[in-house]
Amino acid sequence: MLVDVHCHIGFPEFDSDRDEVIERAKKAKVVAILESGTEYEKNLRSLELAKKYDIVKPSLGIYPTYVEALSEEEFERDLKLIKENKDKIAAIGEIGLDYHNTSDESLIKIQKDRFHTILEQLNKLNKPFVVHTRKAEKDVIDILESKALKRVDFHCFTGNYKLVKRIIDNGWYFSIPPNIIRSLHFQGLVNMAPSSQLLTETDSPYLSPPPKQRNEPAFVRLTVQKMAEIKNISETEMENIIYMNYQKLFLQ
Secondary structure, three states: OEEEEEEOOOOHHHOOOHHHHHHHHHHOOEEEEEEEOOOHHHHHHHHHHHHHOOOEEEEEOOOHHHHOOOOHHHHHHHHHHHHHOOOOOOEEEEEEOOOOOOOOHHHHHHHHHHHHHHHHHHHHHOOOEEEEOOOOHHHHHHHHHHOOOOOEEEEOOOOOHHHHHHHHHOOOEEEEOHHHHOOHHHHHHHHHOOHHHEEEOOOOOOOOOOOOOOOOHHHHHHHHHHHHHHHOOOHHHHHHHHHHHHHHHHOO
16 A cells, blocks of 8 residues: 655656556555646646546645746636645645745745745645745745644655754654665654654655666655664555555545
């Protein structure tokens, strides 16, 4: 009962063999793939893929660097699309903040202001948020805490362990990618976090276990194996814990 709670199989990297990728995921016992939209057209794509593949669940989002360039009309259009499809989606994401390629305070302000708006307007849909925090981890946590949000998954969180502790204390979740097999940061995070707050993802086509190779949902098995080793429990027990966490966050 494996789950990939954050991936992008709608991206062009999968155009030549998407059916085969889905079949490999099923053979690996993946029962749910959350296809994460990042902008308007990709959100539409996420909805289309969910119609075609039974294990694909849409997660519609507004990516932080995409949101910088939107007009007010475009931003409202994107919010409206998510609201109109609230009964079809498993989550809202990916959303968040990303300061990786900018130090422009005006762009950072747009990201922050619109992140606030997204959370305020879409929290009414009663769906979990899947958040992106690159180089902006503290600001994201501060904003989420200010709104007292409960159902949050931090996708590929790379912030320091003091911030990890804050996330744990808030009862939020971490989704861990397969490159945990070579990432000391993710290994330390899993060691630190309670098993009850862990999930698996791939961020496909990114973050493959072997570097410079395309990632895919079937590889969540590698994450489960490494998590089980770190937690000193059986792979089956780890798998069951993660599936229960998935049910608690995304299916209630």
